[in-house]
Amino acid sequence: MTTRRRSRFRRPRGPVEHVAAGIVALAGAVLVLRMVLAVGRVLLGAWPLLVVAAGCALVVAVVIRLRRAAAQRRRGERLARLRLTLAEVDALSDRQFEFALRDLLIRDGWSARQVGQQGDQAADVIGRHPRRGRIVLQAKHTKVGGKVGSQVMYQVKGTAGPAHRADIAVVVTNGTFTRDAKTWGDKHQIHWVDRDRLRAWAEQGVALNDLLGLRDGARRRAFGRPAP
Structure with a gap:
């Protein structure tokens, strides 16, 4: 070798x-x-x-x-002039409803994106505003007359802060909420937009911050998480 x-x-x-x-x-x-x-x-x-x-x-x-x-x-x-009637909203698919809510947020001055998908942890739209902080929307597109119960409020409460670092959490439906859902949401800082409020927001052009009383500069320690 x-x-x-x-x-x-x-x-x-x-x-x-x-x-x-x-x-x-x-x-x-x-x-x-x-x-x-x-x-x-x-x-x-x-x-x-x-x-x-x-x-x-x-x-x-x-x-x-x-x-x-x-x-x-x-x-x-186009978004600045965006108006959607309730009849148009009712005709949307679930996914189209999420994109419509995203566009309404953008119209109101938020930077927003649609994130809803399987395993989205109770967030379909996430937006950010320089003075109002971070917002999470959970969309519940339903048949006319459909009701959203307290269980949805529990889910949003449990994920808005830990999973999405939200300052503001909102559940939006083209239907209605049960009395318990609205009461529980008001008590635990989960805002809700039912059919009547959606008409004011989407059809009449009322800004979401005016509709829900979201004040500029009112970022707070929401959902038990430390402020950034």
Whole structure:
């Protein structure tokens, strides 16, 4: 069995080897310099094309940004005028109802997103406001005349703070709430929006903070969690 010896560089020995090594290094440096100069000449000759390409890229980037800004502005203008009748709300699917509540929050000055899905821990829409804090909406789209019971209030109370770090929790339905649900919600700081309040919010354009009496600067230690 033969073993292969690892090849390794040996330091030059003697004047002849030092001179030879210097010549090799100089040749390598000259070769690299020539390559750099050749690339420089190519780029120098192509600079008009590079300038045009860079200009085109800049124009495209500006156009895309302006289009996005215009789209956001148009959407903001549409949402500012957003009105939904109860008949339109009743015709929505459960998921569409969640997106409608998100848009109503945005109309009222919140940054909001729809998050409802399986395992959402009693939160379908989460919003944030610079003065009012963080809000969690639980959406209950039901048939006309349907009632939401206290169990929903218990669920929201149990997750609004620990799971979602909410300052404000609201249950919204196009139906009604049982008397016990409303009483328990009022006692435990779980706001509720029933069919009558939803009409004022969605159809008549009353802002949610006015509807529920949410004061600016009233962020508090909600649901037993420490203030941020």
